[in-house]
Amino acid sequence: MTIDTLARWTAPYDTARSAGVEAALADLYDRVATRSLVAGPTGQALAPGPVGRAAEWVWPGGIPLRGLAGVATVPLPGPVRDAGLMAFRGLPGPDGAxxxxxxxxxxxxxxxxxxxxxxxxxxxxxxxxxxxxxxxxxxxxxxxxxxxxxxxxxxxxxxxxxxxxxxxxxxxxxxxxxxxxxxxxxxxxxxxxxxxxxxxxxxxxxxxxxxxxxxxxxxxxxxxxxxx
Known part of the structure; x- marks a missing residue:
C-alpha cells in the first residue's frame, strides 16, 4: 500500500480512536461513497443521519434510490437507539462486479x-x-x-x-x-x-x-x- 493510500485510511482510524464510531463512519462515507448508501451483502445499510437523509444512490453500483421498492428504515437496536445513525433494509447489495x-x-x-x-x-x-x-x-x-x-x-x-x-x-x-x-x-x-x-x-x-x-x-x- 502506498503512503498516499495509507494516509487515506488513517483518518477514519484516528477519528474512531478519538471521536467514536459515528464521526468515523461519516468520514468513511465522505471518502468512499458520497451521497450514497453503502449496502451490505444482505441489503442492509448503516449511515450517519445526514448521509441517510440526503442519499441519492445505492453503492456500489450507483443505483438510484428513488423508485426502489422494498427499501425501509428500521429502528436501531436498544443499546444504541440514541446513536446519530440510520439503519436501512431492502437495498440491492453488492453482486458480480x-x-x-x-x-x-x-x-x-x-x-x-x-x-x-x-x-x-x-x-x-x-x-x-x-x-x-x-x-x-x-x-x-x-x-x-x-x-x-x-x-x-x-x-x-x-x-x-x-x-x-x-x-x-x-x-x-x-x-x-x-x-x-x-x-x-x-x-x-x-x-x-x-x-x-x-x-x-x-x-x-x-x-x-x-x-x-x-x-x-x-x-x-x-x-x-x-x-x-
Missing part, C-alpha cells in the same frame, strides 16, 4: 474498527490507572497484563495486514479475517472494565456499534468470486 469496489469499503471499515479497538484500549488503561487491588495496582496483575498484551498483539497484527493488503487483488477472506480478529479482541477486553464495560454510556457502546457494522457489512462466506 460490485464486489471489487466493495472490498475498498471493507478495508476502510476495518481501519475504522481498528481505531475503535485502539480507543477501547486507551480507555481501559486510563480507567485502570491508579486503581489497586489487595495485592497491588490492577495494571500489574498478571491476568490484566496478559489480556492487554494480547489485545496489543491482535491490533498490531491487524494493522500489519491492513497496511499490506491490496483491496483490488487480495482475497476478501483476508479482510474478513481482520474484522473477526478485531471482534474477538474487543470481546476479550471489555470484561477488564467490569460493569463499566457494559453500560450504555460506557466504552461498550462504541464496541457495540463497531460490531453492528461488522454484522451489517461482512459477507457470511469468504468464497466471494470477484470478476477480473
Amino acid at each position: 460490485g464486489w471489487a469496489p466493495y472490498r475498498t469499503w471493507l478495508l476502510g471499515l476495518a481501519w475504522l474498527r481498528l481505531g475503535t479497538s485502539a480507543g477501547l484500549l486507551d480507555q481501559i488503561r486510563a480507567h485502570l490507572a491508579g486503581r489497586r487491588a489487595a495485592d497491588g495496582p490492577l495494571l500489574r496483575q498478571q491476568l490484566v497484563r496478559a489480556t492487554l498484551a494480547e489485545a496489543v498483539t491482535d491490533q498490531l497484527t491487524v494493522q500489519a495486514l491492513l497496511t499490506d493488503v491490496d483491496p483490488v487483488a487480495d482475497p476478501v477472506a483476508d479482510l474478513v479475517q481482520a474484522h473477526h480478529q478485531l471482534t474477538a479482541s474487543d470481546h476479550a477486553l471489555l470484561p477488564v472494565l467490569g460493569a463499566a464495560g457494559f453500560t450504555e454510556d460506557g466504552p461498550g457502546r462504541e464496541v457495540y456499534l463497531s460490531h453492528l457494522l461488522a454484522d451489517v457489512y461482512l459477507p457470511a462466506h469468504c468464497d466471494v468470486r470477484v470478476p477480473a
Whole structure:
C-alpha cells in the first residue's frame, strides 16, 4: 500500500480512536461513497443521519434510490437507539462486479474498527490507572497484563495486514479475517472494565456499534468470486 493510500485510511482510524464510531463512519462515507448508501451483502445499510437523509444512490453500483421498492428504515437496536445513525433494509447489495469496489469499503471499515479497538484500549488503561487491588495496582496483575498484551498483539497484527493488503487483488477472506480478529479482541477486553464495560454510556457502546457494522457489512462466506 502506498503512503498516499495509507494516509487515506488513517483518518477514519484516528477519528474512531478519538471521536467514536459515528464521526468515523461519516468520514468513511465522505471518502468512499458520497451521497450514497453503502449496502451490505444482505441489503442492509448503516449511515450517519445526514448521509441517510440526503442519499441519492445505492453503492456500489450507483443505483438510484428513488423508485426502489422494498427499501425501509428500521429502528436501531436498544443499546444504541440514541446513536446519530440510520439503519436501512431492502437495498440491492453488492453482486458480480460490485464486489471489487466493495472490498475498498471493507478495508476502510476495518481501519475504522481498528481505531475503535485502539480507543477501547486507551480507555481501559486510563480507567485502570491508579486503581489497586489487595495485592497491588490492577495494571500489574498478571491476568490484566496478559489480556492487554494480547489485545496489543491482535491490533498490531491487524494493522500489519491492513497496511499490506491490496483491496483490488487480495482475497476478501483476508479482510474478513481482520474484522473477526478485531471482534474477538474487543470481546476479550471489555470484561477488564467490569460493569463499566457494559453500560450504555460506557466504552461498550462504541464496541457495540463497531460490531453492528461488522454484522451489517461482512459477507457470511469468504468464497466471494470477484470478476477480473
